[in-house]
Structure formats: structure tokens, C-alpha cells
Amino acid sequence: MRIGKKLILSYALIATIVLLIAILSLGAFVKSFYINSLTHQLESQANTVRVAMNELEGWGLKDLNSPDARALINKLGSSMQSRITLIRKDGAVLADTNANPETMDNHASRPEVKAALAGKVGRSERFSANTRQVMLYVAVPYKTYDNQIKGVIRVAIPVSEINKSLNQIVGVVLIIVILTTIVMVIASGVLANPIVKPIRRMMKMVEGMANDDLEQRLPVNQNDEIGELSKLLNNLAVNMRDKIDELKSEKAKVELILNSMAEGILLVNKSGEVVLTNPAIERIFKVKANDIIGRPVIHSIRSYDLDRAVHESLSLEREVVDEIELQSPFRSLRLRVMPVVNSLGEKQALAVIRDITRQKQVERLRKDFIVNVSHELKTPLTGLKLLSDTLLRSIDTDPKSSKIFIKRLDKELSTLINMVRELIDLSKLESPQQSIEKEPVDLGEVVSEVGSSFTQLASGRGLSLSVNIPESIPTILGDRDQLLTLTRNLVDNAIRYTPAGGKIDIKLEENNNHINLIVKDNGIGIAKREIPRIFERFYRVDKARGRETGGTGLGLSIVKHIAENHRATISVDSALGMGSTFTISFPIADTPP
Ligand SMILES: Nc1ncnc2c1ncn2[C@@H]1O[C@H](COP(=O)(O)OP(=O)(O)OP(=O)(O)O)[C@@H](O)[C@H]1O
Ligand SMILES: [Mg+2]
Structure with missing residues (x-):
């Protein structure tokens, strides 16, 4: 149940209990007060009847059992609106305003009659067989002038009359109680507000804190425990936010370092399960971080050597350094696994893995x-x-x-x-320091220069050499000397590996934002399986012939390097005995690489 409701209910309960106690005690008091005053009223009515009877006696009434006495009783009874009974000393009923005295039994044993005959005022409350209801009786002795008790005058009213009046009083009081309770409930709601409202706000704030919202603050405008608590909660939120910010920035730093590291990092707990990894691990082992976190090394990375090194480091608590190899794709890795202890004092192994394949x-x-x-x-x-x-x-x-x-x-x-x-x-x-200064180069000029420098050699060997350059050709960005070397090497090979009578074509073509340099011969050609190897250093298809022709097998590796420097691609179309075509495709200067 909400605290507000609880407060309102308890206020209402207290109010109701207090009022009920008040009503009950007040009711009892009112009832006894009311009955007392009624008794006095009845007594005085009885005394009035007695005085009237005495007067009648003065006028000559001898016998109580006379029609005159009965008439007087009836008259007084109707004017007083009470039941009046006249009883003789021996208990015989002589007159009654509400019943026939002939049918009424002897009343000598009635307590109020008994008391009146003894000279006192008799009082009783009981069921009356004659009127068939509970009555309040008051009886006084009837004395003659000579002070002799001759009978009893009894006055009665039905108790239901009294209860009717009392019920009216209770009804009014009940309405007061209900109204007061309603007022109390409303008032307690208003009174509970200053307690309930800040508590609700605190709940909302704490809920927000649990959901990472640390920006909410409580107003501190109460100078009591609630105000103090609000202040404490505000401080808590500020402290938590600062701590979390600190942690976040620490985490971001660690992540930045881990993400930018070329080395793979693997943190393994003492059960052999991966708890932390970095993108380099994903690259090296071709795995996804999500698939390896929480799983044993051997199941997720599937390297027996790595698993062994990690376990060795964990069990012997010492650094393990090793070089391992992965198959398909082939990789050489250098491992360093160190035993570490985390902030909870648990032993872990930290593996640093470097890909040394290229090295x-x-x-x-x-x-x-x-x-x-x-x-x-x-x-x-x-x-x-x-x-x-x-x-x-x-x-x-x-x-x-x-x-x-x-x-x-x-x-x-x-x-x-x-x-x-x-x-x-x-x-x-090959030297990495060598960065070429690129400038716009006209490949047409380069090709015609190389062409004319080889004309004599070609004709000397009985070869026809044709050079074909389009009228206008865009420039490329590059190093003129290197481009001369590249062209020279290709033409040199064409001449060298084409027997006399052969034909060599050197061409430039513009195609799809590229300029293609094509050197074509109809010489001895290259076997398909040799083509991938001819760009290796010192590689010659026919070693003996190579030496005879003065070749060392370096020309095409130079060509390959220069092409790479110019972001150009090389393609070779050749078959044994069918001649060879070398095409180098250069990107045109104004297209971004
Ligand atoms: N146009 C060609 N026709 C047939 N074979 C060729 C041709 N160009 C190259 N080759 C083959 O490729 C090999 C490698 O060529 P590369 O230019 O690298 O070396 P090389 O010509 O033997 O010596 P050098 O270093 O003096 O150029 C050659 O030995 C030859 O077997
Ligand atoms: Mg060569």
C-alpha cells in the first residue's frame, strides 16, 4: 500500500476511534441524563395527580374506587400524555388510562408499587403485559389528609418514546462523526502531501539512477529529515556520475589502446575462458569477438599451440614466449603470455600476439x-x-x-x-625512404624516346619495330626516369626474346581513365605456368639462354616496382611460341587515385 494512503487511513482510523469512544460515552451519559430527567418529570406528574386526588378528597370523595376518581385520572392522563394508574393499598387496580382495570391483575408485587407503599418513590423499567411494550414506571404513595397511605399513583411512558428521542440524538451525532471523518481524511491527505510528494520524487530519481539517468536532482527546501535525505541523494547522484564518467573515460582509453594495437590481446581466466580480446585478434585469427568471449581458447580460436602456451603460463605462473604458425591462411605469430592478477585477485593469463608473417x-x-x-x-x-x-x-x-x-x-x-x-x-x-617526386609526365614522349633509342639495335637483329602514339594523350603523374626505365626494360625483353624476322609493336592507348602502355612481340613467348614467376628477382625461364643473352632476371622485378610506384597494373598475355604482350595500365593524372 502507498505511504500516502497508509497515512490517510491511519489518520481516519484514529479519528473514527476517538469519535466512537466519544459518542459511546456521550450516548451513555445522555441516556442516563435523559432517563433521570424523565423520571423526575414522571414523579412530578404523579405528585400532580396526587394533589388533584387530595383536592377531590377535600370535595368529599370517600372511596377511591369511584367513577369520579376514574374520570379525574383519565382527564389528567390525556392532558399529560402519560399512562396513569391508580392502585389501591391491597394492590387492586382501580383506574388506568390505557387499560381496563377490571381485567388487570393485582399489582401489589410490582417493584415500583412495593416501594411506593413503603413510602418511597418507586421506579421500574420493564415489559408491560397490558400495553405490550417496555415502559418506564414511576410510582408515589397516595396519602390522605391524615397522612395514611391509601394507595399508589403510578405514571408511565413507553421506553420506545425515550429511545426515539435518543435515536434522534445518535443520528445527529453519527452525521457529525461521518462528516468529521471525511474532513479528517481530506485533511490527512493534505497533511501527508509534504511527506509523500518528496518521497515520490526520490523514488523517481532512484529509478532514474538505476536506468543510468544521473542528471536528476531533488529540490532541497525542507529543513527536516526529508530535506537531509534529498541532499544526501543529490550528493550520491553527483558522486556516482563523477565515478561513472571517470570509469567511462578510463574504459574509453583502454579501448582506444586495445583497438589501435597491431598486436592481438587475449585475456584468459583461470578456467581457460577468454574474457577480453581486441580487433587485432579478430583480424589475425579470422574470428568474431562475440564468438570467443566466454569460451575456452581451444574451442574458439582453435590453435593448439596458443592454448598450450596459455595453460602453461596459468599453471606455472610464468611468462611463456613462443613462435607459432597457423595454416590456411598461413601465418607466423609471436606469442608472449604473461600471468596477471585482476582487481579481484584472480589469476589470469594475458597473451600478446604479434603477426610476424610479413617480417x-x-x-x-x-x-x-x-x-x-x-x-x-x-x-x-x-x-x-x-x-x-x-x-x-x-x-x-x-x-x-x-x-x-x-x-x-x-x-x-x-x-x-x-x-x-x-x-x-x-x-x-625497394628502399622505403625512397619516395618519388611525382610530376605530370607525357608518356608519348617517353615511349618515342625509348623507341628511337632501340631502332638501331632492333634493325641490327633483323626485327621490325613500330611505335604507335595517339596525337594527344593526357599526362600521368609520375617519375619520368622511372617510366623510361620501365619502358626500356619491356622493349629490351621484346627484342631479346624475339628471333630475327620478328615484329615488335609499342603502343599507347587511352581507355577508361587509364593510359595503357602495350609492348607486343611475336617472339618465343612464355609458358602459362611461368608467367606468375617472371616478376621474381633473378627469375629467368631459360637459365642457360638467359645467360647467353646477358639477362640477369632483374628487369621485370624493376618493372613491377615502378608500376606499383605509379599505381599501375600489369597484365601479361603470352603463350609458348606465340609471342608476348605486356600491358601496363596507368591511371590518368586528374583522376583521384
Ligand atoms: N617478351 C618476352 N618474351 C619471352 N620471354 C620473356 C619476355 N620478357 C621476359 N621474358 C622471360 O622472363 C624472364 C625474366 O625477364 P627479366 O626482364 O626480368 O630478366 P632478363 O631479361 O632475363 O634479365 P634482365 O635483368 O637483364 O632484364 C626472362 O628471362 C625471360 O625468360
Ligand atoms: Mg629483361
Whole structure:
């Protein structure tokens, strides 16, 4: 039940009880007072009857049992509106205003009659067989002039008359009680308001607080316990808001750090279930945070090695560092799992996981590269050593063949120099510090410059070389020197891998916001399965032939790097014996990349 209702009800209850007690005691008092005064009234009526009778006696009445006496009694009775009974000393009823005295039995044993015969005023309240109702009787002795008791004069009225009057009084009082109760209920409602209203407001505020609304405040305008409580609640709300804000900002910081970390973070409780993770974990293991939180590592991430490292760290309470590999897709990971204790004192394991796949790849490439470079250098250097030894021996004895050796020596040296130059180019292109200054470049100019520089070489090898450039072509953003190198390498390959009588076409085409550089030959072509590999460093399809043609297998890796620097794509269309077409597609300068 609401506190307001309770207050109103208790006020009303108290009011009703107090009023009822008042009514009951007042009622009893009023009744006895009323009956007393009635008794006195009846007594005085009886005395009046007695005086009248005495007068009648004075006028010569000898016998009480006479018609005159009866007539007097009847007259007085009707004027007094009371029942009057005249009783002889022996109890015989001589006259009665309300009944026939002949049919009435002897009244000597009636208590009020008895008392009157003894010289006192008799009083009684009882059921009357003659009038068939409860009556209040008052009887006085009737004495003659010589003071002899000759009989009894009795006056009576029905009690129902008294009750009628009393009921009227009770009715009025009851109406007063009901009205007072109503007034009390209304008044108690008004009185309860200053208590109930602030309590309701407090309830609303606390409800709001439970639902994260910490901005509500209570008015503090009462200088009592309610005012104090309002103040305390306001302080509580302010403190809670400050604490929550603090927590929120701490959480946001932690989240920011976790989200921006390249390392995967995994917090595991002592039962082996994941309690915290970050986006890097989702990226590395290709899982969703929702699917791993609350589940054991082995069931959600499915890495036996990670699970083992976590459990080892949890059980031995020491740091575990390991490198593990994931299959499909292949990944190399470095793990560091540390035992930690959370704010509740529970032991947990914190795993920091770094994806070192790329690092490992680079390491491997670097190793391969060194092996390849040493190997590639060894061959021409051994050739040079052989030639110089032979030359030393033959220079004096056979000057003619010495000249041939020197020519071969010179060729080997050119190859070597070419290779070293390409290596330098490549390392420059690969170094991360190398950022190219891009400027608008006219690819038409680049292509025609390369074309004319190769014209002589091509015709020397019996090849026809055609260059096709549209009249006006948009510029691209790039590095002119790098673009020259790229074109040169492609044309160089076309010439190198096309036998005499072949045909080489160099073309520029504008297509769909791009400019395509197309170098097409009808030379030896490349087997389909070799195509993906020709852009690797030192990769040559035919090693022996490559050496013969002076190639080191670096040209296309340089092309690939330059294309990447210019956001260009490379496509190769070739088949063995059918010639090759290399297409490099550059985005046009004014289109955003
Ligand atoms: N137009 C082409 N026709 C047929 N094969 C080609 C063509 N271009 C490249 N190749 C093949 O791809 C290989 C790699 O070419 P790349 O230009 O990288 O090296 P290279 O020409 O052998 O030496 P260099 O470093 O001097 O250019 C070549 O050895 C050759 O086997
Ligand atoms: Mg080449």
C-alpha cells in the first residue's frame, strides 16, 4: 500500500476511534441524563395527580374506587400524555388510562408499587403485559389528609418514546462523526502531501539512477529529515556520475589502446575462458569477438599451440614466449603470455600476439636475395677469372686469340656492370625512404624516346619495330626516369626474346581513365605456368639462354616496382611460341587515385 494512503487511513482510523469512544460515552451519559430527567418529570406528574386526588378528597370523595376518581385520572392522563394508574393499598387496580382495570391483575408485587407503599418513590423499567411494550414506571404513595397511605399513583411512558428521542440524538451525532471523518481524511491527505510528494520524487530519481539517468536532482527546501535525505541523494547522484564518467573515460582509453594495437590481446581466466580480446585478434585469427568471449581458447580460436602456451603460463605462473604458425591462411605469430592478477585477485593469463608473417617473409626474401646475388655474381666472376688466366698465359705467345679473349672479357664485364646497375636500381626502388617526386609526365614522349633509342639495335637483329602514339594523350603523374626505365626494360625483353624476322609493336592507348602502355612481340613467348614467376628477382625461364643473352632476371622485378610506384597494373598475355604482350595500365593524372 502507498505511504500516502497508509497515512490517510491511519489518520481516519484514529479519528473514527476517538469519535466512537466519544459518542459511546456521550450516548451513555445522555441516556442516563435523559432517563433521570424523565423520571423526575414522571414523579412530578404523579405528585400532580396526587394533589388533584387530595383536592377531590377535600370535595368529599370517600372511596377511591369511584367513577369520579376514574374520570379525574383519565382527564389528567390525556392532558399529560402519560399512562396513569391508580392502585389501591391491597394492590387492586382501580383506574388506568390505557387499560381496563377490571381485567388487570393485582399489582401489589410490582417493584415500583412495593416501594411506593413503603413510602418511597418507586421506579421500574420493564415489559408491560397490558400495553405490550417496555415502559418506564414511576410510582408515589397516595396519602390522605391524615397522612395514611391509601394507595399508589403510578405514571408511565413507553421506553420506545425515550429511545426515539435518543435515536434522534445518535443520528445527529453519527452525521457529525461521518462528516468529521471525511474532513479528517481530506485533511490527512493534505497533511501527508509534504511527506509523500518528496518521497515520490526520490523514488523517481532512484529509478532514474538505476536506468543510468544521473542528471536528476531533488529540490532541497525542507529543513527536516526529508530535506537531509534529498541532499544526501543529490550528493550520491553527483558522486556516482563523477565515478561513472571517470570509469567511462578510463574504459574509453583502454579501448582506444586495445583497438589501435597491431598486436592481438587475449585475456584468459583461470578456467581457460577468454574474457577480453581486441580487433587485432579478430583480424589475425579470422574470428568474431562475440564468438570467443566466454569460451575456452581451444574451442574458439582453435590453435593448439596458443592454448598450450596459455595453460602453461596459468599453471606455472610464468611468462611463456613462443613462435607459432597457423595454416590456411598461413601465418607466423609471436606469442608472449604473461600471468596477471585482476582487481579481484584472480589469476589470469594475458597473451600478446604479434603477426610476424610479413617480417618472416622479408627475412626469407633477404636471405634468398643474398644467396641469389652471390650465386649470380659468382658465374660471371668465375668466367672473368678463367678468361684473365688464359689471357695471362697467351698474351705473349698468341696475341691474335688474346684479342678475342679480351673481347669476351669486355662482354662479361658489361654483363656484370649491367647486373650491378640493375641491383642498385632495384635496391633504390625497394628502399622505403625512397619516395618519388611525382610530376605530370607525357608518356608519348617517353615511349618515342625509348623507341628511337632501340631502332638501331632492333634493325641490327633483323626485327621490325613500330611505335604507335595517339596525337594527344593526357599526362600521368609520375617519375619520368622511372617510366623510361620501365619502358626500356619491356622493349629490351621484346627484342631479346624475339628471333630475327620478328615484329615488335609499342603502343599507347587511352581507355577508361587509364593510359595503357602495350609492348607486343611475336617472339618465343612464355609458358602459362611461368608467367606468375617472371616478376621474381633473378627469375629467368631459360637459365642457360638467359645467360647467353646477358639477362640477369632483374628487369621485370624493376618493372613491377615502378608500376606499383605509379599505381599501375600489369597484365601479361603470352603463350609458348606465340609471342608476348605486356600491358601496363596507368591511371590518368586528374583522376583521384
Ligand atoms: N617478351 C618476352 N618474351 C619471352 N620471354 C620473356 C619476355 N620478357 C621476359 N621474358 C622471360 O622472363 C624472364 C625474366 O625477364 P627479366 O626482364 O626480368 O630478366 P632478363 O631479361 O632475363 O634479365 P634482365 O635483368 O637483364 O632484364 C626472362 O628471362 C625471360 O625468360
Ligand atoms: Mg629483361
